[in-house]
Amino acid sequence: MKKYRALFRIRFINALQYRAAAVAGMTTQFAWGFMEIFAFAAFYRVSRAAFPMTFSQTVSYIWMQQAFLALFMMWFWENDIADAVVSGGIAYEMVRPLDLYSRWFCQVAANRLARALLRCAPILIVAFLVPEPYRMSLPPDLTQLFLFLLSTALSLGVVVSFSLLIYISLFYMLSPMGVRIIVAVFSDFLAGAIVPLPFFPESLRALVEMLPFAAMQNMPLRIYSGNIAGADAWQGIALQLFWLAALLLAGRFAMDRALKKVIVQGG
Amino acid sequence: MITLQNICKTFRVAKRQAGFGHAVKALFSREYELVHALQDVSFRIYDGEMVGYIGPNGAGKSTTIKIMCGILTPDSGVCDVDGRTPWRERVAHVREIGVVFGQRSQLWWDVPIIDSFELIRDIYKVENRLFQNTLDELAALLDLGEILKTPARSLSHGQRMRCEIAASLLHQPKTLFLDEPTIGLDATAKIAFRQFIKKLNAEHGTTVILTTHDMQDIEALTGRILLIGNGRILLDGSLADLKKHASESKTLIVEYVGAMPALCDGMTLSEAKEGRIVVTVDPSALSVSDAIIRLAAQTELLDVSVSGASSEEMVAALYKEYRI
Numbered sequence: 132m133k134k135y136r137a138l139f140r141i142r143f144i145n146a147l148q149y150r151a152a153a154v155a156g157m158t159t160q161f162a163w164g165f166m167e168i169f170a171f172a173a174f175y176r177v178s179r180a181a182f183p184m185t186f187s188q189t190v191s192y193i194w195m196q197q198a199f200l201a202l203f204m205m206w207f208w209e210n211d212i213a214d215a216v217v218s219g220g221i222a223y224e225m226v227r228p229l230d231l232y233s234r235w236f237c238q239v240a241a242n243r244l245a246r247a248l249l250r251c252a253p254i255l256i257v258a259f260l261v262p263e264p265y266r267m268s269l270p271p272d273l274t275q276l277f278l279f280l281l282s283t284a285l286s287l288g289v290v291v292s293f294s295l296l297i298y299i300s301l302f303y304m305l306s307p308m309g310v311r312i313i314v315a316v317f318s319d320f321l322a323g324a325i326v327p328l329p330f331f332p333e334s335l336r337a338l339v340e341m342l343p344f345a346a347m348q349n350m351p352l353r354i355y356s357g358n359i360a361g362a363d364a365w366q367g368i369a370l371q372l373f374w375l376a377a378l379l380l381a382g383r384f385a386m387d388r389a390l391k392k393v394i395v396q397g398g
Numbered sequence: 399m400i401t402l403q404n405i406c407k408t409f410r411v412a413k414r415q416a417g418f419g420h421a422v423k424a425l426f427s428r429e430y431e432l433v434h435a436l437q438d439v440s441f442r443i444y445d446g447e448m449v450g451y452i453g454p455n456g457a458g459k460s461t462t463i464k465i466m467c468g469i470l471t472p473d474s475g476v477c478d479v480d481g482r483t484p485w486r487e488r489v490a491h492v493r494e495i496g497v498v499f500g501q502r503s504q505l506w507w508d509v510p511i512i513d514s515f516e517l518i519r520d521i522y523k524v525e526n527r528l529f530q531n532t533l534d535e536l537a538a539l540l541d542l543g544e545i546l547k548t549p550a551r552s553l554s555h556g557q558r559m560r561c562e563i564a565a566s567l568l569h570q571p572k573t574l575f576l577d578e579p580t581i582g583l584d585a586t587a588k589i590a591f592r593q594f595i596k597k598l599n600a601e602h603g604t605t606v607i608l609t610t611h612d613m614q615d616i617e618a619l620t621g622r623i624l625l626i627g628n629g630r631i632l633l634d635g636s637l638a639d640l641k642k643h644a645s646e647s648k649t650l651i652v653e654y655v656g657a658m659p660a661l662c663d664g665m666t667l668s669e670a671k672e673g674r675i676v677v678t679v680d681p682s683a684l685s686v687s688d689a690i691i692r693l694a695a696q697t698e699l700l701d702v703s704v705s706g707a708s709s710e711e712m713v714a715a716l717y718k719e720y721r722i
Contacts, residue, residue, distance in 0.1 A: 137520030141506060141513055148508045223504040225469045227521055228493040391471060 135233060139241040146245035153249050156200075160254055164197040168265055183329035187268055188356035192327055194258035194267040195355050196348060201246035202287050203348035204324060205294065206315035209239050213311075216301040225390075232386045235298060239291045271357045278364045282351040285371040289346045292378035293318070299382065302389040323349040329358065343378060346371040400443040400466060400573070400605070405475035407436040407461055407629075435461045436472065437629040445572070448599050448606040450620035452613075454717055458629045459609040463577050466607070467497055479573070493522060496571035498562055500578035505550040511561050512546045515568060522569035529568065536564040539594055556587040563591070567598070573605040574598070580612050592618040613710045625716060632720050640712055648686055650677045651703045652693055659696035665689060673700075 168190055175186045184192070201207060212235060215221045224231060258267040270276045297314055301307050319325060321344035328349050331339055339345060350367045353359045359367055413431045414424040436458045443449050453459050464470040465477055468484030468491050477484060484491045505514045519529045537543060540560040550558055559579070566574065576595075580588050596619060598604050608619060616623060616637070623640055625633035633640065652659075653674050661667060661677065664684025669676035679689045686704055693699060 134521045134523065137517050141509065141517045144513060145506060145509050220502050222464065222467075222469055222499055223497070223502055225488070226467050226492045226495065226497045228489045229521060230489070 134229065135237045138234060138237045142238055142241035143245040146242055147249065153246070156246075157250050157253055160197040160200055160250070161257065164193055164254070164258070165265075167193050172265075184327060184356070184358050186264060188353075188358050189327065190265060191267050191356040192352045192358070194254070195352050196324070198251040198254040198258065199247050199283070201243050201250065202283065203290060203322070205290065205318040205322070205347075207243065207246075207294075208311060208315075209242060209294070209298065212238065212298045213301060213307045216298065217305065217307060231390065232295070232383050235295055236291055239294060240287060243287065243291070268356075270355050271360065275354060275357065275360060275364075278368070279351055279355040282354050282364070282368055282371060285368065285375055286347050286351050288375045289343060289371060289378060290348075292375060292382050293343060293347075295382045296378065296385060299385045299389050302392075318344050318347075321345070322347040323352070327353070327358075329353075341370075343374040346374040399445055399478075399480065400607075401476070401478045402442075402462075402466070403440050403476040405436050405439045405462070405465060405472045405477060406434075407458075407465065407470070407472045409433045409435055434629050436465075439475070439626070439629070439631055441624060441631060441634055443605065443607065445605055446599070446603045447622060448595075448620045449608065450616040450623045451607060451609045451626065452611075452616060452623060452713065453626035455611075457626045459626060460577055462626070463497075463575050463607070463609060467495060467575060468492055493569070494571055495573045495575060496566035496569070497575045498566045498577065498579050500559070500576070500581040503550065503558070503562065504565055505558065505561055507551050508549055510547050510549055511542075511553075514550070514561075515546070515565060518565055518568050524569050528570075532568055532570060533564075536567060539597065540564055540590075555582050556584060559583060559587070559591075563594070570602070571604070573607070576606065576608045576610075578610055579608070580610060580615055588612070588614070595619055613713060625713075625720075627717065627720050633716070640716065646681055646706075648679045648681060649705050650679055650686070650689060650693075651675075651701075651705075652677065652699060653701040654693075654697045654699050656697045659693045662692055 171189050171193070172186070175182065175189075179186070182189075196203065215224060224234065227234075255267075260266070270279055297310055300310055304310065321339055321342055323345075328336060328339060328345060340349075346367075350359070350371055354364050354367070409432070410430045411433050412424070413429050414420045439458070439462060451459055451462070461470065465472050466479060466484060468488040471485045479491060480494060482491045505511060506517075515533065518524075519526075524532070537546065540563065542560060542564060545553060545557050545561065550561070553561065559582075563579070574595075580591060583591065592615065595606060595608075599606055606619070608615065610616060621636060623633065623635060623637060624631060625640075649668075651674070655673065658670070658675065662684070664680050666678045666680075667675060668678050677689070677693075679686055690699075690702060693702075
C-alpha cells in the first residue's frame with residue numbers, strides 16, 4: 132500500500148507545480164458556472180413549476196459541479212499515460228514491481244483529487260457568498276452530507292475505472308484523439324455534465340439512469356442538492372457500487388489481455 | 399544466471415506503397431509483413447559478467463533486452479533469469495533488475511530529482527537507511543550533489559543520464575540492463591560513465607548487459623561480446639575473437655611534397671588528394687616498413703601514420719561478412 136501512497140504523493144506534488152493552470156481553470160469555471168446559472172434562471176423565470184428540479188437545487192448542482200470539476204469530467208485527460216503508451220515510454224513502467232492497473236488507477240485518481248483540492252476552495256467560497264437566489268445552499272441534513280461524500284468517492288472510482296478502459300484501448304490504437312473526443316462528448320452528456328439528467332425526456336431518462344455514466348457526477352451532485360434523498364440515494368449508491376465493480380473487473384481483464392500482446396513502440 | 403533458449407519473436411508490421419491511392423486502399427485492406435525480430439536466439443550469461451550486445455539497428459537487440467526485462471512475451475522459447483520466467487513472474491523478476499533505456503526517461507519531468515528517487519524507494523520498498531547509504535554512494539560516484547534538488551527538465555542531457563543511471567540502481571539490482579546508455583553523451587561523460595560501471599561491477603558483482611553502437615564502450619567495459627544480426631546470434635566471444643574476423647590490413651596516411659609516389663604490389667590507394675594519400679597495405683604481401691621505404695624513395699615525406707583496423711571498422715567488416 133505504501134508504494135501506491137507514494138505514487139499518489141508525487142502525483143500530488145506534480146499537480147501543485149502548475150499554478151497558472153489552476154488560476155486559469157478556476158477563472159473558466161467561475162465564468163462557466165455563472166453563465167449556466169443565468170441560462171437556467173431565464174428558463175425558470177418562464178415557468179417555475181415546469182422543471183424537475185427546484186431552482187435552488189439546480190444552482191447547488193452547478194456550483195458543486197464547477198468546484199469539483201476535476202473529479203468528475205471525462206474530458207480530463209491523462210497525457211502522461213497516453214504518451215507512455217503511444218511513444219513506448221511504458222517500457223519503464225513495466226520494469227517496476229507494480230501492478231500496472233493499480234498504478235494507473237492511483238495516478239489518475241491522485242491527479243484528479245489534487246486538481247480538485249487545489250481549485251475547489253475559491254469556487255466554494257464565492258458560491259456561498261453570491262446573493263440569493265444564485266447562492267449555493269447546504270445539503271438538507273447531515274445524513275445527506277454523508278451520503279454525498281460517499282457517493283463522491285464512488286463517483287471518482289467509476290470515472291477513473293471508466294477512463295482506464297480508454298487508456299487500455301490505446302494499446303490497440305495509435306492515436307488517442309479519436310476515442311478521446313467521442314468518449315468525452317458522449318459520456319459527459321450522458322453523465323449530466325451539460326444538462327442534469329432529470330431534465331432529459333422521460334423515456335430516454337429511464338434508460339440513461341441505468342448506465343455507468345449515471346453513476347458518475349449525476350449521483351453525488353443530485354444527492355448534495357437534495358434532489359435524491361433517503362432510500363433513493365441508497366439505491367443510487369448501490370448502482371454506483373455495481374458499476375464500479377463491473378468496470379474494475381472489465382479493466383483488469385482488458386489490461387491482462389493487452390499486456391500479453393503489448394508491443395513497445397519506437398525501438 | 400540468465401539463460402535464453404531458442405527464443406523467437408515475430409512482429410506484424412503494416413506496409414503500404416507511397417501515395418494517396420494506396421493510402422485509401424489501405425483503409426479497407428491492409429497488407430502486413432512479418433518481421434522476424436528474433437530467430438532461435440540462445441545464450442547464457444553468468445552472474446557478475448559484463449556482456450556487450452552489439453548489432454546494427456533493427457538487429458533485435460532491444461527486443462532481446464525487453465524479453466529479458468519481462469516487458470515483451472516471445473512467441474516461443476525459454477528464458478530463465480535466476481529461476482524465473484520474466485514475463486510470467488514480472489513483478490518478482492523486475493525487483494531484481496535495473497534498466498536504463500538511453501532514449502527514454504524514468505524521471506518525473508517537473509519535480510526535483512530527489513522526489514523521483516523517493517518514489518522509486520517506496521515502489522521497491524527499500525528500507526530508509528539502506529536507501530540513504532545507496533543514495534550517498536551514488537551521489538558521490540556520479541557527482542549528483544546539487545542536481546538532486548533540480549527538476550529533470552532543467553538538467554543537461556549528461557546530468558539527466560547520470561540521474562537515470564542512479565535511479566536504476568537505488569534498489570541495488572543484481573542485474574543491470576543498459577540499452578544504449580551513452581547515446582548523446584560527450585567524451586568526458588562517457589569516460590566517467592564507463593569508470594562508474596566498471597566500479598559497480600567490481601565492487602557489487604552486478605551483472606551488466608549493455609547494448610551500444612559505441613565500440614569504445616565495448617572495449618572499455620566488456621570482456622564478452624554477443625553479435626546479433628537479422629535476429630540471430632552470429633558471434634559469441636571475446637573482443638580478441640572478434641578481431642580474428644577482421645582483416646589484418648594496415649592503413650598508412652602519408653603527407654608529402656612533390657610528385658605523387660607510384661604504388662607497388664601490396665598497396666592499394668583508398669584516398670588521394672594534393673599532398674596527401676591514404677594507402678591500405680596488405681602485410682602478407684608487403685611489410686609496413688618496406689612500404690614506407692618505397693614511398694620515401696620516391697618523394698619527400700612530411701608525415702606518416704600507421705593504424706590497424708579500429709573496433710568500429712572491425713564491426714563494420716563483420717556486419718558485411720555476415721551480410722547484415
